[in-house]
Amino acid sequence: MSSTPASPAGDSPLSLCARAPRVPADRLVAELVPPPRFDAVRFAGYVPDPGQPSQQEAVEVLGTFAAGLGGAHASGAGKRRRFGGRGRRAAPAGPRGVYLDGGYGVGKTHLLASLWHAAPAAPEQKAFGTFVELTNLVGALGFQQTVRTLGGHQLLCIDEFELDDPGDTVLVSSLLGRLVDSGVALAATSNTLPGRLGEGRFAAADFLREIQGLAAHFRTLRIDGEDYRHRGLPEAPRPHTDAEVTRAAYATEGASLDDFPHLLDHLSRVHPSRYGALTDGLRAVCLTDVGPVPDQATALRLVVLADRLYDREVPVLASGLPFDRLFGEEMLRGGYRKKYLRALSRLTSLAREGKVLVNG
Structure with a gap:
């Protein structure tokens, strides 16, 4: 597991891992x-x-x-x-x-x-x-x-x-x-x-x-x-480097910056019903070190987070593995196949929207 690279000078971005919302x-x-x-x-x-x-x-x-x-x-x-x-x-x-x-x-x-x-x-x-x-x-x-x-x-x-x-x-x-x-x-x-x-x-x-x-x-x-989200559109954007993601997070007001493995671990301690509140006020989600999702329970939590980010129109910028390789073949052949495909579709759409954070 790699750590987030050294950050540029400036105000620190937000962190999803630092949030533990309670929803009345x-x-x-x-x-x-x-x-x-x-x-x-x-x-x-x-x-x-x-x-x-x-x-x-x-x-x-x-x-x-x-x-x-x-x-x-x-x-x-x-x-x-x-x-x-x-x-x-x-x-x-x-x-x-x-x-x-x-x-x-x-x-x-x-x-x-x-x-x-x-x-x-x-x-x-x-x-x-x-x-x-x-x-x-x-x-x-x-x-x-x-x-x-x-x-x-x-x-x-x-x-x-x-x-x-x-x-x-x-x-x-x-x-x-x-x-x-x-x-x-x-x-x-x-x-x-x-x-x-x-x-x-x-x-x-x-x-x-x-x-x-x-x-x-x-x-x-x-x-x-x-899928209308990909109808006539180019392929999903390639992942950016850790340095590009970090610079974009520091340059974007209201952006969060988290290491993907740490975020997956944090999601296990937050009830999925609170994932909407977890994203309150965010204008972008920046993730470094994206890699394969290790198990089904983690994958299902990530599906819920992807849905809430998509609902709230929060773009995503990521480094590491391309989103279409998040879920292994065994997962994609199982009973939750359609959920995983929906998450991949929505994350890809959000990644397209996130490109502007790097390209201006």
């Missing part, structure tokens, strides 16, 4: 909105690939879905149920949600955020968060309080829906069932069909009832296409 429950609730990268997106800004008719179909279906939302949850009655739990309606017949399935980089998060913006409800009556953020909210508030908090909402959007362990399967199945019973509409994105969640990660067959129960809440929309 009220912040978790307040941040259930589309992240900065998707704050301004709308259906009109999504450009379907003419060669992929499923993309245009998804825009039309989601637009119709948004227009059909409303009713009691857009009124004061919905707010009263949120705190008092009274006046619960019968669950609507048929699927109460839409599920966007497709490869990474086809614009699923763009469409999900557009749906959130199009839903005819006040911001406090609709929620948008990743699967990790949703499960952490339950951990912070408790199951019953989470049901009360979200039960008066018109819409719950869940990005990056994945089931990585049996506990999450039972928890989310129960939570979404209760929310649908309260009249909450659901929308989710994933790279895995709802009936196959958990496949390759744990003994999903043992939890088939819960998985099938989750699938019953959704109408699946398959979105085909290639």
Whole structure:
């Protein structure tokens, strides 16, 4: 493991390894909105690939879905149920949600955020968060309080829906069932069909009832296409030298500078639900000595960090190994393959944005 090279004169950059954020429950609730990268997106800004008719179909279906939302949850009655739990309606017949399935980089998060913006409800009556953020909210508030908090909402959007362990399967199945019973509409994105969640990660067959129960809440929309982040663009930028990365970190206000192996070790001591807070105020992330990720647990933590950096539009500048060699062949053949490919796609995009820190 190499150390960060000698630094030039000037103010020291920030360090992710020096941060150990604590996130209060009220912040978790307040941040259930589309992240900065998707704050301004709308259906009109999504450009379907003419060669992929499923993309245009998804825009039309989601637009119709948004227009059909409303009713009691857009009124004061919905707010009263949120705190008092009274006046619960019968669950609507048929699927109460839409599920966007497709490869990474086809614009699923763009469409999900557009749906959130199009839903005819006040911001406090609709929620948008990743699967990790949703499960952490339950951990912070408790199951019953989470049901009360979200039960008066018109819409719950869940990005990056994945089931990585049996506990999450039972928890989310129960939570979404209760929310649908309260009249909450659901929308989710994933790279895995709802009936196959958990496949390759744990003994999903043992939890088939819960998985099938989750699938019953959704109408699946398959979105085909290639990764828009790399469509027609040059190859990922080559890594820079340690000296270039260090100089750029010192020259960029709000940049962090960390040795990659030390950062991976630090991530093991910070809950993934806090990775967003870990990046608060950062304008760039500079990493030296990037190398292969040693194991699956570390790799999954890095995936979450890559997602939060991408959501928050934080460019990355790195030395060492190219990002496309972070995950070994065994990892890329396993049950988390699609997560790793998404992380590589997003890190490559952020690395392109980070080149300007060196090239000016």
